Amino acid sequence: MTTKNAFYAQSGGVTAVINASACGLIETARQHGDKIGKVYAGRNGIIGALTEDLIDTSLESDEDIAALRYTPSGAFGSCRYKLKSFEENRAEYERLIAVFKAHNIGYFFYNGGGDSQDTTHKLSQLSQSLGHDLRCIGIPKTVDNDLPLTDNCPGFGSVAKYVAVSIREAGFDVASMARTSTKVFVLEVMGRHAGWIAAAGGLAAEREGESPHIILFPEITFDQEKFLAKVESTVKKHGFCCIVVSEGVRNPDGTFLAEAGTRDAFGHAQLGGVAPVVADMIKTAHGYKYHWAVADYLQRAARHIASKTDVDQAYAMGKAAVELALDGKTAVMPTIVRTSNNPYQWEIGVGELKDVANIEQMLPPHYISEDGFGITAECEEYLRPLIMGEDSPPYVNGLPQYVRLKNLPVEKILNEPFDL
């Protein structure tokens, strides 16, 4: 087999461990220099391929590539850019193939969520029909944990750990203050469609009465009366009430709770945030003093509190992607297969991209407690291993020392502009 270069791109919202996948991929590719020449990364994801803006990762030291394992975010830049269908914009796909041909790229690795796997699948089909030998491998990534086929998604475990740690710590704080001050605390977390991240908050409570007392899932239609009653009974019983709310919680009419109609002085639509909406609702009904937090990007960037399981799996996905490609596979994605819960054991599987594209894996009903405000023992059994283990980054001057790569460009060959 002749030596071909590889293309790697990061896609969509980044995570605390997507760079660990990049690390696994590049380190593994470097061990196979007889088959894989250079790994070119797309600057800002697939846009880098479309615009022939490639990064030569061979110019990065082994040390810096190793540091990707503990560096959050997308080291080469990511993008929110969904390729259209063949019918709508075949030119985009043809352009990708043209760039890959020009740079002798025989391996395509796309690190992202459902849309990215869909793109990878389409590209594998097109490359075959255009006669360019391109092995197309997806690498799973999403904090939302909503990809099918894989037991869990790299990126999720670390957000889950962040949320569980945060709501536990805030719970201790509020318990201290509740006698004369704050009685209610609301933490807003990500998950517009699936409640996996919110569910992870439930791992913080080990005993009856511990934080969080209530979880609001996007899978459960919000019932204001029932919710307010639960808040009141919790405060009466335990003195305080901690709530994890998913950004995606909806009213019975289908609107997001976050769109509660808040307007500024000029009548502009509200500024976002479901946490203040929920907190204010409680204040109005019961008069309890509240505090609220919106974790936003902090939760998915928090490499300092990443799950070791998550880091290991993200790295393994990058490594397995290269191995699958070298094994001649295309249109596939490495997956995580859970083989045992206790002790937790997992191995690498393979999923067909045709079965992955555009399916969202929601929190199953039996993972949500009967009253709709908590998680079941089965859910905890699923989630717990994913937050296990700590994997602290190195610290310099009191702060985590993350790497910034040189990200030097590959000289253009086509050198033709391409309109996005």
Next chain:
Amino acid sequence: MTTKNAFYAQSGGVTAVINASACGLIETARQHGDKIGKVYAGRNGIIGALTEDLIDTSLESDEDIAALRYTPSGAFGSCRYKLKSFEENRAEYERLIAVFKAHNIGYFFYNGGGDSQDTTHKLSQLSQSLGHDLRCIGIPKTVDNDLPLTDNCPGFGSVAKYVAVSIREAGFDVASMARTSTKVFVLEVMGRHAGWIAAAGGLAAEREGESPHIILFPEITFDQEKFLAKVESTVKKHGFCCIVVSEGVRNPDGTFLAEAGTRDAFGHAQLGGVAPVVADMIKTAHGYKYHWAVADYLQRAARHIASKTDVDQAYAMGKAAVELALDGKTAVMPTIVRTSNNPYQWEIGVGELKDVANIEQMLPPHYISEDGFGITAECEEYLRPLIMGEDSPPYVNGLPQYVRLKNLPVEKILNEPFDL
């Protein structure tokens, strides 16, 4: 000297390390059983003393007391309850003395901010005039770092570290996304009057162009035009802009930015949060896509990312308080005295409570950069040592394992109700 019992109470907003002070105090008291009998803690702070609701800490194991060193929040409960002046409510002070006499309490330790030091001072005066021998020692605590006399306050260093870590991590995230998506990120932090916490965000940026690009301090009147121009020039130069905003930032007319007039559909005043106000302002002016986070209690409860310097100093303050009392001192507070910046060295000093009460230490002007949006090298030199060192709590099942004490009550002797 006869054996007397000690009273210890936690006051005001809790921190990641106030329990480390409790740990230092109780462990040190236990080493002096010939002079200090039992340490009684006030359940929910000074309210526990007023209502004769005392916790017998002698019933807690050495192991559990040791665990306070790494447990955030106030283990005995805190309260927001300010004693009035002698003239307004002398009965409260007399009640405290009565409870202390009944329980043979000869040592009063009050762990809190400026108000608490004021109360401690008054109590020392009253006990003398009432002929009850009570040694009154304050123990500094506040995330706001605004107490005078001490170089810094236990509680602040850990919030500072949390904020610096968080805005660094978010900065990496936004840099990845900026090409096609989020260009502006706003993190709201605590500090209603003093900008110490916001300033700590500045430690995250090591090189030109790194996050945070802008800090908004409560000490600097908000200049919208100048701010929006700086955001625009930052995005044009670096591709993205990360902002740390203090909750206490004010408009030229003196109103808080957070009170920007946002109202819900029913005309209720806005739900709080300066971050969304700032983010929306940028969107309106420049159209940049934004994300924002409000750290709220997460920042002060985040024991998982505490500063080792802070933990050590908090412990040392508790220990020193006991030693001062045993040394016959009263109406004093142990302080942190910085003796060297590089290498950072500090020692324990002593402050007179009459000089502490009700003075707020603001960020000095020479700590803020000329344009008003950053910190100076001198500020960094002051702040850096305070976030140095990591002091990870133990982890069990993927989460920090914090202690919950038994908190068993001391039998009442007076047994008379007291109206708060």
